[in-house]
Amino acid sequence: MPTLTSLAAAMVPAVPAPSAGAQSATPPAARDARPKPRAPFTEIRWEQDSPVAQIEGRWMAIRAIDGRPVAEILEWCRSRHGDRWQRRFEEDLDEVMTGMGQPLSDRVSLEVVDVETGATMTLTGVSMSEDNRRLLMQRKREREQRAAAAPDEVNRINRIHGAEIDARFAPLTQRLMAPGAELLTPAEAGADLDQLEWEIENAYAYATRLGVDYRAALDSIRWALDKGISRGDLALQIDQLMALFGDGHSRARLEEIPEGSLPVLLAGGPNGEIVALGAEGHGLLDPAHPMLVAIDDHPVELWRAAAQRLVTQGSPGLQRHEEVRWLGRIQLLRALMKRSARESVRITLASMAEATLGCHERARSGRVRAASAPLARARLRDALGYRPWTPSPGAPAMAQAAVGNGNRIALAALRLRRSSAGPLLRAITPGFVREALKARLR
Numbered sequence: 001m002p003t004l005t006s007l008a009a010a011m012v013p014a015v016p017a018p019s020a021g022a023q024s025a026t027p028p029a030a031r032d033a034r035p036k037p038r039a040p041f042t043e044i045r046w047e048q049d050s051p052v053a054q055i056e057g058r059w060m061a062i063r064a065i066d067g068r069p070v071a072e073i074l075e076w077c078r079s080r081h082g083d084r085w086q087r088r089f090e091e092d093l094d095e096v097m098t099g100m101g102q103p104l105s106d107r108v109s110l111e112v113v114d115v116e117t118g119a120t121m122t123l124t125g126v127s128m129s130e131d132n133r134r135l136l137m138q139r140k141r142e143r144e145q146r147a148a149a150a151p152d153e154v155n156r157i158n159r160i161h162g163a164e165i166d167a168r169f170a171p172l173t174q175r176l177m178a179p180g181a182e183l184l185t186p187a188e189a190g191a192d193l194d195q196l197e198w199e200i201e202n203a204y205a206y207a208t209r210l211g212v213d214y215r216a217a218l219d220s221i222r223w224a225l226d227k228g229i230s231r232g233d234l235a236l237q238i239d240q241l242m243a244l245f246g247d248g249h250s251r252a253r254l255e256e257i258p259e260g261s262l263p264v265l266l267a268g269g270p271n272g273e274i275v276a277l278g279a280e281g282h283g284l285l286d287p288a289h290p291m292l293v294a295i296d297d298h299p300v301e302l303w304r305a306a307a308q309r310l311v312t313q314g315s316p317g318l319q320r321h322e323e324v325r326w327l328g329r330i331q332l333l334r335a336l337m338k339r340s341a342r343e344s345v346r347i348t349l350a351s352m353a354e355a356t357l358g359c360h361e362r363a364r365s366g367r368v369r370a371a372s373a374p375l376a377r378a379r380l381r382d383a384l385g386y387r388p389w390t391p392s393p394g395a396p397a398m399a400q401a402a403v404g405n406g407n408r409i410a411l412a413a414l415r416l417r418r419s420s421a422g423p424l425l426r427a428i429t430p431g432f433v434r435e436a437l438k439a440r441l442r
Contacts, residue, residue: 037094039133040065040108040126043140044090047249049074051089052115055126059205060112061249063120065093067109068102076100090136094128104128115249116205118315156194157201162219169217171309172240173224175233176257176335183228190225193218196238206245210313217241232257239310246314248322258341260331266292268320274300274327276349286349294348295330296339303327306336 041053041062051070052061062070077085077096088096097104110123165173184192197218200207207214221237232254239252264285265277274292276285284290295303307326311319326333331341 035094036130037092037133038104038128038130039091039093039136040110040128042132042135044136046086048251052249055110055112055123059115060110060123061115062110062112064111065097065108066102066104067111068097068100073097073100090140091133115247116209118246118248118318154195155198155202156191157197158194161222162216163223165220165223166213166216168213169220169241172217172221172237174237174336175229176236176332177230177233183230184234185228186222186225189229189234190222192234193222204245204247204250206247206250210244210246212244214241214244217244243310243312246312248312248314248318258331258335260341261328262295262330262345262347264347266324266327268324272320273352274304274324276347289349289351291350291352292347293350294346296334296342296346297348300327302337303333306333309336 041055043054045052047061050061051074052059054060064070065073073096074085074089076099077088080099081088094104106128107125108128110126111120112123113120197215200214218241221234221241235252235254236257239254242250242252267275267277269275269291275290276292277283278285292300294300304323304327307323308319310326311322313319330345334341
């Protein structure tokens, strides 16, 4: 029976067992003199090779310990302890940090991400204690004993399933694998779905967080099994389902999906735009034209909509981060959009100012036009702050010749703009006032 994709393992991960017969060469007297091992957490699990620990009763993804990034600590463990690196981090954190030249005190600070809320925070004064270490080892032994007592036991839901595809979850049933791929039978895939449903209901903290009707979603996937489904397609369907829960850690391992990425790295801009980066992500690919507006001559909005199917429905920041990551998987997105795979890709970049002007023009074209003429593009660029505003050579003379208080105020504003107080004046002056003053100098 094929096993379920890595999702179940991500929610209830296996912990590597201690090496059999391992013995310490340290003399008894030296062992007694060594400090007792301590820990800042009472239980730990691994999600995509990253530690998620129980701290003060809550599950937290650890990002840094006393300011030292966890990625550096884990790399140090890998380089010195081989396949025992996870065990060394879990059980001997004191020794690891001392070996890195940063011994830990009785209280440590931890940079963490709350698994349930997605909030990033810094916990200060976390106890680094022997009691935490004892509880950590106790819970680890209990997990190992449960696994040893029933190594082949698999829990599955047993219920009557729906008899049609729910329209809300129809996109989950799309398949990407080419004909001829090895298929799981409907019974095998159905057994995996029943096992997944049991894990969601009994071991998944996010099951009810966003109100996902996962039973209807799983029944829709089951109803579309037909004569069977490839492992790659089933994994993709489950991955899209798990993205609905808002948990950025529980995903299916996508090993048989179309490969191929964009030749450039992407990043999200401050206002939701996508920018193309240079080699290895250093700087912009084209500083004059940083904004990605099209891929294969199709607007980037279409590609972003396809990527959203794979994006975890969590915080806005998490969604932006994942959307950018999935946008790079060009062949996968082509398949989702039912476009043919190609060995090349065409990307279209635009300047940030031009892209913003385009948004303005699209918005203006969809509303009832005012009786007055629209702003000229040159003046609109100035209003948006993309380049300094310079009046025509005769503007000051014309302003001097003009009559009325409005002209005198406009000319005074022009002189102030050229002074050191100009940026402050611009920041505090309402936009409509700026436009009225500049209109006087046309």
